[in-house]
Amino acid sequence: MLIELADILHTSVDYLLGRTDSKYFNVFNKSDLDDQELELLLSFRKLPQNKKERVIGFLKEVEE
Numbered sequence: 001m002l003i004e005l006a007d008i009l010h011t012s013v014d015y016l017l018g019r020t021d022s023k024y025f026n027v028f029n030k031s032d033l034d035d036q037e038l039e040l041l042l043s044f045r046k047l048p049q050n051k052k053e054r055v056i057g058f059l060k061e062v063e064e
Contacts, residue, residue: 002016002017
C-alpha cells in the first residue's frame with residue numbers, strides 16, 4: 001500500500017517515511033525520460049539557481 005501511495009503522490013517511499021528530505025528522490029529513472037525530457041533536464045541543470053527558480057515558477061503558471 002505504501003508503494004501505491006508513493007506512486008499516487010509522485011514521490012518516493014523514503015520521502016513518505018522521512019528517510020529523505022527530497023520529495024523527488026528516485027521518482028524517475030533515466031530510462032523513464034524521452035530525449036526531449038532529458039535535453040530539458042540537462043539544460044535546467046546548467047542554469048544558475050535564480051534562473052532555475054524562474055523556470056519552476058513559469059512551469060507552475062503554465063500548469064494552472
